[in-house]
Amino acid sequence: MIIDTHAHLNFFEFDNDREGLIKKLIESNYQVINIGTNKESSRECVSLVRDSVYASVGLHPLNIESNLKIKGEVEKKEDNFDYSYYKNLSQEKGVVAIGEVGLDYWYKPKGKARREEYIKKQKEIFENQLDLAKEVNLPIVVHCRSAFDDLIEILSQKNNRGAIHCFTGTKEDVERLLELGYYFGINGIIFKVDLNESIKAIPLEKMLLETDCPYLSPPNFEERNNPFSIDLIIDEISRIKSASREEIIEKTTQNAKKLFYLSLS
Numbered sequence: 001m002i003i004d005t006h007a008h009l010n011f012f013e014f015d016n017d018r019e020g021l022i023k024k025l026i027e028s029n030y031q032v033i034n035i036g037t038n039k040e041s042s043r044e045c046v047s048l049v050r051d052s053v054y055a056s057v058g059l060h061p062l063n064i065e066s067n068l069k070i071k072g073e074v075e076k077k078e079d080n081f082d083y084s085y086y087k088n089l090s091q092e093k094g095v096v097a098i099g100e101v102g103l104d105y106w107y108k109p110k111g112k113a114r115r116e117e118y119i120k121k122q123k124e125i126f127e128n129q130l131d132l133a134k135e136v137n138l139p140i141v142v143h144c145r146s147a148f149d150d151l152i153e154i155l156s157q158k159n160n161r162g163a164i165h166c167f168t169g170t171k172e173d174v175e176r177l178l179e180l181g182y183y184f185g186i187n188g189i190i191f192k193v194d195l196n197e198s199i200k201a202i203p204l205e206k207m208l209l210e211t212d213c214p215y216l217s218p219p220n221f222e223e224r225n226n227p228f229s230i231d232l233i234i235d236e237i238s239r240i241k242s243a244s245r246e247e248i249i250e251k252t253t254q255n256a257k258k259l260f261y262l263s264l265s
């Protein structure tokens with residue numbers, strides 16, 4: 001069994017073939033966790049829940065309302081974190097995590113004061129969601145881009161558990177996050193960014209497989225990514241870590257089941 005721990009099969013890119021794809025995945029012994037990014041998409045993930053398909057609910061840092069305009073964006077922004085909305089949703093059947101939550105400093109508003117305000121708001125809402133995860137006893141799925149120092153500082157003050165999705169940090173970040181007990185989601189970004197040293201530093205016992213589909217398609221795979229591309233990610237991890245495909249699949253599947261309590265939900 002292979003578990004894609006971070007997918008967005010609820011996104012419009014799958015509107016034409018979603019049900020067929022999910023059926024094919026289940027027949028091929030795949031399991032999938034669909035990850036929410038705002039109220040609407042979190043609810044959509046919950047509505048896709050069935051045997052082998054799970055959901056995570058949360059507010060993505062780039063969906064927090066700010067005066068920052070990002071080109072091509074389609075998702076709805078939220079001015080505040082609606083704690084009770086997400087709490088209610090997190091109690092639904094098949095919800096296995098709070099996420100994706102975190103910090104993203106890649107896009108910055110112009111001007112020091114606006115930048116500081118933007119970062120402050122991201123941190124506050126991230127901490128709210130860490131508190132929710134503790135309250136409802138679910139792991140977190142963390143999105144972090146260009147913000148590892150602040151991320152690690154916040155995580156070290158809280159005692160959540162969870163995974164850093166689409167991990168792009170350094171070997172030193174790996175070491176600090178391992179000390180805090182976190183898992184690391186590896187996806188097709190490893191074909192775009194040289195993460196060899198970080199991947200070597202992550203023990204297989206702390207690694208998860210994911211695609212972040214429809215994004216981050218590996219080269220030579222279809223343009224719109226889907227969970228079957230995990231096969232190519234396994235090959236690449238196998239090359240970097242000199243580990244067998246079988247061992248990678250076995251360990252990462254065990255890790256996902258353990259972190260997200262998949263056999264219990």
Ligand SMILES: [Zn+2]
Nearest residue numbers: 006035100212
């Ligand atoms: Zn994602």
